[in-house]
Amino acid sequence: MTVDQQEATTTVPDKVARQVVLPEGHRDDEALFAAYQWLRENAPLAKVKVEGYDPIWLVTKHADIMEIERQPQIFSSGGATPGEHNPILATQADDEFTKSLTGGSLRILETLTYLDPPEHTMVRDIATEWFRPASLKQWEGRIRELAREAIDLRLKPGTNELDAVQDFTVYYPLHVIMTLFGVPAEDEPRMMALTQDFFGTADPDAQRENVEPTSPDAAAQQWAATIQDFYNYFDALVEARRAEPTDDLASIVANARNDDGEYFAKEVAYGWFIAIATAGHDTTSSTMASCFEALAQHPDQLAAVQSNPAGIPDLINEALRWGSPVKQFTRQALTSYELRGQRIEPGDRFMLLYQSGNRDADVFVAPDEFRYDRKPNRHISFGYGPHMCIGQHLAKMELRIMLEELLPKIKSMELTGVRKVVQTNFVGGLKNRPMKIEIQ
Structure with missing residues (x-):
């Protein structure tokens, strides 16, 4: 019996499966990272059935993960028929509710997450050029201004006792992406609230008043x-940018046209806008918070990167690995395949x-240690x-600029x-994440 065949016979304890799913x-x-480690060591590719969910590997x-991600023709985001598969893990009851709204489709948004090539490529190309590093350079000065404003507004000389997340990291990435996007500053609180609703569907603290929390x-x-709610807001934005385009990202998306020279359906613009308004700042905020926590836990690493600012890009990559704010997406096999010896x-x-892949000891030395360099x-x-995040260069730029401006001011965390x-x-x-940050 080969190792892979032996792994195929391993039964995943229900406690481990539930911890992850x-x-x-x-x-x-x-407990979560212990469950990941158990799976990597005992059943790295394991099919489980958790009550209320479809069976899933x-x-x-x-x-x-990389083998699956690079083959969308085999492992699909949308399914053999568009909308057949939900690329975001949901309960069976949630999927049935979605189908009841859409006439049977799980594709509730016209956004990249739900698409496969060539449709994915066509929609992604709407803003690919805008997100290239060379194009983003024009915004560096403006982003630096926003970083300095955020620091001056929220951190004063001396000891600051604050919740690093709620009082600091959630605001700067939101302000940056909304500024570049073209959403007025006075509407940012609304975008923040909707983002928390969007990603907090399972968090009791983020439940909407009009949703019955005990419903399946x-x-x-x-x-x-x-x-x-996003659609209602962004419809006016699409109309405004089509009537009077500006130099912001919203104008590029709203005025994009298909191969026939016609505007893309408004739903495509809505999908782009929602992705930008949610993942465009929430993931960056989470990464920054993880970075702050790790630096506070490792004052020697804080001092090291302060003395060598050239190490900030490496610090950012380690914070991204450590925090891994996007925990999962799902894929569906379209054909028979063999993966890790399993059919x-x-x-x-x-x-x-x-998150588990980013702690894989086959790839990372001492994966459970934070090493800024x-x-x-x-x-x-x-x-x-194909689904690699289109906004990665902007996220790294935002984080780099903030750390370049903030780290020289920090005496202790x-x-x-x-x-x-x-x-x-x-x-x-x-x-x-309550903290004390001493600013000089």
Whole structure:
């Protein structure tokens, strides 16, 4: 019997499967990462059945995640028929509720997450050029102004006792992306609230008042209601930018045309806008919070990067690996395949566990240690293949500029109080991280 065949016979304890699959399992980082480690060591490709969910393969190894991600023709985001498969893990009840709204489709948004090439390529190309590093250089000065404003507004000379997440990291990335996007500053609180609704469908602290939390499809209810609120807001933005285009990202998306020279359907613009307004800042905020926490835990590394600012890009990559704010996407097999010695059948679903892949000892030396100068650092926090995050260069620029401006001012960082994590198995990180930051 080969090692892979032996792994195929390993039964995953229900406790481990539930820790990884259920949103509430992600509140406890220590238990969650222990479950990931158990899976990597004992059943790195394991099919599990958790009550309320369809059977799904848990993919915990870096190499397997990459193998799946680079083959969308075999492992689909949308399914054999568009809308057949949900690329975001949801309960069976949530999926049925979504189908009831869409006439049977799970494609509730016209956004890249739900698309496969060549449709994915066509929609991605709407803003690919805008997100290239060479194009983003024009915004560096403006982003630096916003970073300095954020520091001056929220951190004063002396000791600052604050919640690093709620009082600092959530605001700067939001302000940056909304400024470049073209959303007025006075509407940013609304975007923040909707983002928290969007990613907090399973978090009791982020439940909408008009959603019954005990309902089996509560998450899908909240998701759908939030999307509709976004649509209502962005419809006016599309109309305004088509009538009077400006130099912002919203104008590029709103005025994009298909191969026939016609505007893309408004729903395509809405999908872009929602992706930018949510993932465009929430993931960056989570990464920054993870970075602050790690530097506070490792004052020697804080001092080292302060004395050598050229190491900031490496620090950012390690914070991305360490925090991994995008926890999972799912894929569906379209054909038979063999992965890690196991037979895959058409229709099989896979939960790609990026956090686990980023702690894979086959790829990272001492993966459970935070090392600001880690090289190489082949993290997959932005995904891999066609679905690799289009906004990665902007996110890294925002983080680099903030750290370049902030680190020279910091005398010390100290963790205080109780840390809390967002209850979600999709996108999220620290919800509360009390700290003392001494500014000189």
